[in-house]
Amino acid sequence: MHIGNIITDPGNASFRRTGDWRTEKPVLDKEMCVRCALCWIDCPDGAIRPCDDGYYEADLHYCKGCGICARICPAGAILMEEEGEQ
Amino acid sequence: MSKRVALEASHAVAEAARMANVDVISAYPITPQTHIPERLAEMVADGELNAAYIPVESEHSAMSACLGAAAIGARTFTATAGPGLEYMHNVLYVAPSMRLPVVMTVANRALSAPISIWGDHSDVMAVRDTGWIQVFCQNSQEAFDLTIWAFRVGEDRSVLFPVMVHLDGFTLSHVVEPMFLPGQADVDRFLPRFQYPYPLDPDRPMTHGALGPPDIYSEAKLAQEMALQESRNVILQAWKEFEDVFGRRYSPVEEYRTEGAETLLLAMGSYTETAKIVIDQRRDHGEAIGLISIRLWRPFPYEELRRAVKGAGRLIVFDRCISFGMGGPVFSEVRSALYDEDRRPKVVGFVGGLGGRDVPEKEFGYLIDRGKEVADRGSDRMMETVGIR
Numbered sequence: 493m494h495i496g497n498i499i500t501d502p503g504n505a506s507f508r509r510t511g512d513w514r515t516e517k518p519v520l521d522k523e524m525c526v527r528c529a530l531c532w533i534d535c536p537d538g539a540i541r542p543c544d545d546g547y548y549e550a551d552l553h554y555c556k557g558c559g560i561c562a563r564i565c566p567a568g569a570i571l572m573e574e575e576g577e578q
Numbered sequence: 579m580s581k582r583v584a585l586e587a588s589h590a591v592a593e594a595a596r597m598a599n600v601d602v603i604s605a606y607p608i609t610p611q612t613h614i615p616e617r618l619a620e621m622v623a624d625g626e627l628n629a630a631y632i633p634v635e636s637e638h639s640a641m642s643a644c645l646g647a648a649a650i651g652a653r654t655f656t657a658t659a660g661p662g663l664e665y666m667h668n669v670l671y672v673a674p675s676m677r678l679p680v681v682m683t684v685a686n687r688a689l690s691a692p693i694s695i696w697g698d699h700s701d702v703m704a705v706r707d708t709g710w711i712q713v714f715c716q717n718s719q720e721a722f723d724l725t726i727w728a729f730r731v732g733e734d735r736s737v738l739f740p741v742m743v744h745l746d747g748f749t750l751s752h753v754v755e756p757m758f759l760p761g762q763a764d765v766d767r768f769l770p771r772f773q774y775p776y777p778l779d780p781d782r783p784m785t786h787g788a789l790g791p792p793d794i795y796s797e798a799k800l801a802q803e804m805a806l807q808e809s810r811n812v813i814l815q816a817w818k819e820f821e822d823v824f825g826r827r828y829s830p831v832e833e834y835r836t837e838g839a840e841t842l843l844l845a846m847g848s849y850t851e852t853a854k855i856v857i858d859q860r861r862d863h864g865e866a867i868g869l870i871s872i873r874l875w876r877p878f879p880y881e882e883l884r885r886a887v888k889g890a891g892r893l894i895v896f897d898r899c900i901s902f903g904m905g906g907p908v909f910s911e912v913r914s915a916l917y918d919e920d921r922r923p924k925v926v927g928f929v930g931g932l933g934g935r936d937v938p939e940k941e942f943g944y945l946i947d948r949g950k951e952v953a954d955r956g957s958d959r960m961m962e963t964v965g966i967r
Contacts, residue, residue: 493794493797494776495775495776495805496676496677496678497676497790497798500776500784501784
């Protein structure tokens with residue numbers, strides 16, 4: 493630890509998995525998805541990323557399960573599913 | 579090249595901040611601290627001091643502004659009193675935790691209710707656990723000296739802690755006294771430039787004040803405590819350097835006529851000087867009595883206190899604050915510090931001088947006589963009082 497708990501290498505959140513306290517996770521139905529990218533744009537944590545196939549997926553290591561993507565999706569393609577025992 | 583001048587203690591503090599060439603001052607005026615920021619604002623407005631004076635809407639904001647200033651590496655000063663100190667309470671903890679060396683004068687004032695603008699130590703005792711280095715002044719000279727010293731200690735690279743300099747409201751803050759004002763060259767020789775190791779800088783971004791989850795908080799707090807304990811070395815070293823440059827000697831616990839004393843009186847702040855007069859009178863009549871005064875309140879001077887009371891049979895502690903439901907806070911800390919000593923004095927605690935109530939020589943006389951009686955006969959009271967109807 494640095495003096496005063498200063499972090500001298502800022503922007504290091506991507507090195508730490510921060511989504512372990514989520515209670516619900518987004519599940520995408522590709523049949524319904526229109527690939528509009530609104531979920532990617534609106535995710536407050538930058539946890540949704542574009543994939544090579546043109547769809548979008550949530551990185552569950554960082555997704556906090558807020559449900560904004562499900563709420564914003566105009567096609568109703570994202571459902572929030574309760575986390576269970578792994 | 580010092581000169582003898584008559585200065586109000588508040589103006590002596592402002593002069594010290596000017597000669598320390600502070601970069602940023604942020605303060606909110608409150609009685610009895612007002613003369614300090616007022617004088618500094620005047621100095622900045624008149625071009626006598628090249629500093630940023632940040633006016634704020636509260637003490638909470640004053641301390642917050644000071645934290646930001648210290649984090650960019652600016653030499654930072656503020657002052658407050660009583661309720662103002664309490665209003666900045668939660669921000670007070672942030673300065674030592676983030677290791678930001680702000681220097682703050684506190685013109686000690688009572689707390690409401692009933693509302694009181696006058697002096698006692700209730701404000702100090704309510705912030706004793708905030709992690710600041712804290713010292714008490716007895717007179718204008720000390721108010722000047724310890725302010726200069728506070729920058730030297732707090733900004734030392736191995737310390738980096740904020741420092742509170744306490745002076746009694748009115749009985750010291752508003753008193754004009756003769757004192758020696760040193761030359762600028764001596765102040766510059768004693769006080770190096772402040773070089774904060776991790777200044778906020780857009781070209782070198784870093785995170786100050788991050789979240790501390792349960793897996794890191796305990797370690798952070800323990801590291802802070804260890805660093806504060808270790809600051810003693812620099813505290814003592816800086817007082818030695820101060821003596822070399824200015825010729826005046828300071829110690830964590832001042833001992834006054836303690837040689838061979840069977841009874842010791844313990845006072846803090848400006849009342850130490852009244853107590854000295856009483857000690858002189860009694861010594862002249864052959865009474866084996868001495869005085870000790872705690873100058874360094876945090877980190878608490880365990881070793882120096884134990885050494886100072888060695889050999890005495892009675893220790894009478896004078897508190898200017900009540901820890902409600904407990905008694906005098908200085909009394910309880912002092913008694914606790916001596917608990918493990920094989921031969922320790924009987925400790926008796928008195929509370930008086932609350933909310934500006936004067937404690938003249940004759941009250942100290944009563945306190946000593948009654949204290950000796952209680953020490954020898956015992957008492958089931960946690961707290962004796964002096965000068966209270």
